[in-house]
Amino acid sequence: MTTGSVQVHLGVGTVGDVDDGLRSQESRGLDEWRRLLLSLGMLCYPFLAAVGVAQHARGAGLVVGYLLLVAVSACYLAIVVASMRTWWRAYWWLLAAMTVLAVLVAPLAHENVLILASMIVPAAAARVAGRTALALVAVGAAGCVVVPMVVPGWSTGPAWYFAVAVVFTTLLVHAFSSTATANQQLREARAEVARLASEAERNRIARDLHDLLGHSLTAITVKSGLARRLAVGAPPPALEEMESVEQLSRQALADVRAAVSGYRDVTLAGELARSRELLRAAGVAADLPTAYDGVPPERQELFGWVVREGVTNVVRHARARRCTVELTASSVEVRDDGTGGPAGAGSGLDGLRTRVAAAGGVLQAGPTRPHGWLLRVETPR
Numbered sequence: 001m002t003t004g005s006v007q008v009h010l011g012v013g014t015v016g017d018v019d020d021g022l023r024s025q026e027s028r029g030l031d032e033w034r035r036l037l038l039s040l041g042m043l044c045y046p047f048l049a050a051v052g053v054a055q056h057a058r059g060a061g062l063v064v065g066y067l068l069l070v071a072v073s074a075c076y077l078a079i080v081v082a083s084m085r086t087w088w089r090a091y092w093w094l095l096a097a098m099t100v101l102a103v104l105v106a107p108l109a110h111e112n113v114l115i116l117a118s119m120i121v122p123a124a125a126a127r128v129a130g131r132t133a134l135a136l137v138a139v140g141a142a143g144c145v146v147v148p149m150v151v152p153g154w155s156t157g158p159a160w161y162f163a164v165a166v167v168f169t170t171l172l173v174h175a176f177s178s179t180a181t182a183n184q185q186l187r188e189a190r191a192e193v194a195r196l197a198s199e200a201e202r203n204r205i206a207r208d209l210h211d212l213l214g215h216s217l218t219a220i221t222v223k224s225g226l227a228r229r230l231a232v233g234a235p236p237p238a239l240e241e242m243e244s245v246e247q248l249s250r251q252a253l254a255d256v257r258a259a260v261s262g263y264r265d266v267t268l269a270g271e272l273a274r275s276r277e278l279l280r281a282a283g284v285a286a287d288l289p290t291a292y293d294g295v296p297p298e299r300q301e302l303f304g305w306v307v308r309e310g311v312t313n314v315v316r317h318a319r320a321r322r323c324t325v326e327l328t329a330s331s332v333e334v335r336d337d338g339t340g341g342p343a344g345a346g347s348g349l350d351g352l353r354t355r356v357a358a359a360g361g362v363l364q365a366g367p368t369r370p371h372g373w374l375l376r377v378e379t380p381r
Contacts, residue, residue: 038176039080042169045115046073049105052112065108072101076119088127095123111148111155114162121166122173133170140166188290192273199270213256221249266308268292268300272325275311279323282315284336287324294329299379302359303332309352310334310375318373331378338372352377 046069053065075098082091099120106113121140125133144162148155228242272288279286295303307325311334314323318338326333349365356363361379368374 036080038173039077042076042119043073045118045165046070048115049109049112052109053105055112056110057108061108065105068101068105068108072098072105072116072119075101076123079123083126091127095120098123110153111151111159111162114144114147114159115165117144117162118165118169122170125170126173126177137167137170192276192290195269196273199267199273217249217253217256221246221253224249266301266304268295268304268307271304271307271311275307275323275325278311278315284314284320285322287322289325289327292327295327295332296329299330299359302355302361302379303327303377305352305355306332306375306377307334309348312348313373313375314338320372330381331376333374333376335368335374335376336372349375 049072050066050069053062053069057065075094079091079094079098082088082094098116102113102116102120105116117140121136125136128136141163144159144166148159224242224246228239228246231239231242269292272292276286276288279288292300292303310325311323314320314334314336318336320336320338323334323336349363353363356377356379359379361377364374364376364378366374
């Protein structure tokens, strides 16, 4: 019954992890589709600018104006793709190109070109800090009001509707970005909860194996040995069978202990979750990675030991205010801003050095300037 129960719990945990991963992928896909639909909706602004081109341009100017607006639309779609792929250098270059194209179309569309500010200003404001973003929106809205009154041949009245469009579109993009960020944080929180639940389930299974099955096997081993010793004068086949029972029970007990040890192995996911809770309880600000997919599976256990040792030392000795853990495919680093000092004997680093050396890696540990402490392990690429 115990073994069957263990199998059921393992199966449920695995299916739950797969379901969580699928739901997370579906959520990310929905966010991308929403972003794409919002971006396609923003393409109505070049069409409104095209109305101005149709009113004020003729002949070749009309064709050039339309082509410029097509290029503006293409730049905006490329900006959306760059944002989704986090190509920020390309993002700013594309935004600059779109701004130049809008300036070129201005003589052909007159004041209608100002509607393109409803695309340019929100795109720029989305990638800068709060006060800078507010300044950009204020300048963009003010420009929409003032420019038509000062450019010869344009409307002499303030274009309030263009200013409103800039503010409204910026608020819409900001609301969408905030929702997407909240969804991402929720997915990360769910993933962390799933990791904690998985780790707790592993510990529970290990405890059940040790307490229930281990105890029963120990009793069988002792009683079979006693029965063998008491069966003096019994037929040799009976003694052989009792010896076989004792050997089998000892082997089964060793297998259970090995299984328990395997369930209690250090994992990178478990150590990151444990470290987050440990640092929070100690009042230390934690800057820990929320994903570790880039770390190869064969290095995750070693990196888990590094995180455990580093964070434990921070909590016990550093008197730090912040602890940062950084992961790459070949390295892990734990650093803090506490009172750094040389690593003393018996600090736990000796065992870690042995593990790192066995993996062919290099361990660096010691104080940093002007204050703090660093533990870094780098393995061969």
